[in-house]
Amino acid sequence: MPRPIMATVSVPAMQHNLQNVASRLRTQALRLHRPAPRIWAVIKANAYGHGLANGLAGFSEADGLAMLDLDEAVACREAGWQGPLMLLEGFFDASDIDVVDTYRLTVSVHGDDQLRMLEHARPQRPIDVNLKINAGMNRLGFAPSAAAQAWHRLAALVSRGVVGQLGTMMHFSRADDDPDETQRQLSGFLELTKDMSGPVSVCNSAATLTPELWAALPQEREQWMRPGICLYGSSPFSDRSAEELGLRPVMTLASRIIGVQDCAAGACVGYGHLFTAQEPTRVGIVACGYADGYPRHAGTGTPVTVAGKKTRLLGRVSMDMLAVDLTPIPEAGIGAPVVLWGEGGPSVDDVAQAAGTVGYELLCALAPRVPRHIIPAAAPNETAAVLATGTGERQ
Numbered sequence: 161m162p163r164p165i166m167a168t169v170s171v172p173a174m175q176h177n178l179q180n181v182a183s184r185l186r187t188q189a190l191r192l193h194r195p196a197p198r199i200w201a202v203i204k205a206n207a208y209g210h211g212l213a214n215g216l217a218g219f220s221e222a223d224g225l226a227m228l229d230l231d232e233a234v235a236c237r238e239a240g241w242q243g244p245l246m247l248l249e250g251f252f253d254a255s256d257i258d259v260v261d262t263y264r265l266t267v268s269v270h271g272d273d274q275l276r277m278l279e280h281a282r283p284q285r286p287i288d289v290n291l292k293i294n295a296g297m298n299r300l301g302f303a304p305s306a307a308a309q310a311w312h313r314l315a316a317l318v319s320r321g322v323v324g325q326l327g328t329m330m331h332f333s334r335a336d337d338d339p340d341e342t343q344r345q346l347s348g349f350l351e352l353t354k355d356m357s358g359p360v361s362v363c364n365s366a367a368t369l370t371p372e373l374w375a376a377l378p379q380e381r382e383q384w385m386r387p388g389i390c391l392y393g394s395s396p397f398s399d400r401s402a403e404e405l406g407l408r409p410v411m412t413l414a415s416r417i418i419g420v421q422d423c424a425a426g427a428c429v430g431y432g433h434l435f436t437a438q439e440p441t442r443v444g445i446v447a448c449g450y451a452d453g454y455p456r457h458a459g460t461g462t463p464v465t466v467a468g469k470k471t472r473l474l475g476r477v478s479m480d481m482l483a484v485d486l487t488p489i490p491e492a493g494i495g496a497p498v499v500l501w502g503e504g505g506p507s508v509d510d511v512a513q514a515a516g517t518v519g520y521e522l523l524c525a526l527a528p529r530v531p532r533h534i535i536p537a538a539a540p541n542e543t544a545a546v547l548a549t550g551t552g553e554r555q
């Protein structure tokens with residue numbers, strides 16, 4: 161028998177979360193009397209660790225899919241995805257442009273090198289491009305002072321049939337925690353792009369879930385949101401939970417108790433003896449460790465659920481095991497079910513917070529050795545039921 165650890169990936173939860181985002185956008189658009197923005201579902205990093213095929217199934221209703229890796233984009237096309245596919249970092253080498261052309265990919269162009277490669281390319285069909293402007297993140301993108309010139313060079317490529325639809329994009333650095341800075345970055349971008357045309361894409365999950373922000377976007381230009389993390393049921397905000405946002409966890413990491421130790425007061429647990437029992441303590445050993453992707457920095461007190469009851473982690477996480485407090489759960493023995501995060505357990509964000517990181521990192525870092533169980537897409541009539549339930553956000 162394999163170790164009793166399993167990651168369950170719920171495709172219906174992905175469908176639900178996409179629908180949650182889409183119906184928020186529709187509601188806001190109605191309120192503002194403008195067309196609903198479109199959605200690039202971000203599936204980079206193997207769909208944030210959930211598997212590309214599951215991302216394709218879960219986000220089949222998205223307007224487009226966005227990722228980084230050329231191979232991932234090709235895999236989506238070969239799996240039958242007909243809609244737009246965007247490479248968020250564009251291409252890395254001139255030879256990539258042939259693949260972009262063959263597979264009809266949309267690219268971001270964020271720097272001079274890429275622009276030069278495109279100027280030398282002779283694609284069969286015009287390539288859709290989003291000019292990426294650095295609005296304050298200082299990661300990728302043309303500096304504000306270089307944006308207008310880059311736009312003119314790309315516009316010249318439109319006339320030559322090298323570039324097809326030409327739009328603009330940017331990426332916020334603080335949409336999750338600093339509304340004033342975010343507003344400044346948006347205003348700067350809008351000022352720079354006011355004479356440009358085509359689709360606009362600025363919003364990650366945090367910005368997509370902040371309607372005041374995108375209400376400020378120019379309504380005469382087509383808007384494309386780029387939500388990622390929220391579609392996987394994790395909150396982009398530290399002060400608002402995924403549950404409060406009506407999002408459902410997509411990944412559930414579960415295991416079982418494989419050992420029990422009755423510790424007297426004064427006994428210590430695990431490597432480094434980081435936990436010392438203050439009173440008699442029943443310790444459960446769970447088949448899950450950092451080699452499975454559970455964060456080693458999670459310490460005593462990190463939430464975990466055993467046999468349906470909340471308890472806490474004890475001491476240091478080992479490579480293949482971790483210890484939990486079974487004192488309040490006397491009925492739980494060997495074989496008792498444990499939820500590390502997800503449905504029926506703490507949220508991935510709670511565990512991440514205890515480990516000083518974010519849900520993104522834990523989801524992406526799930527180790528390949530953990531077996532996956534996939535809950536398939538809801539049948540069409542069930543999908544209709546999912547659609548009918550709307551966002552499910554708590555008032």
Ligand SMILES: *Cc1c(COP(=O)(O)O)cnc(C)c1O
Pocket residue numbers: 202204248331363364365366386387388389390396
């Ligand atoms: C990852 C990424 C997103 C999605 O961000 P989330 O915070 O996961 O919503 C959007 N745009 C770009 C350019 C990205 O790299």
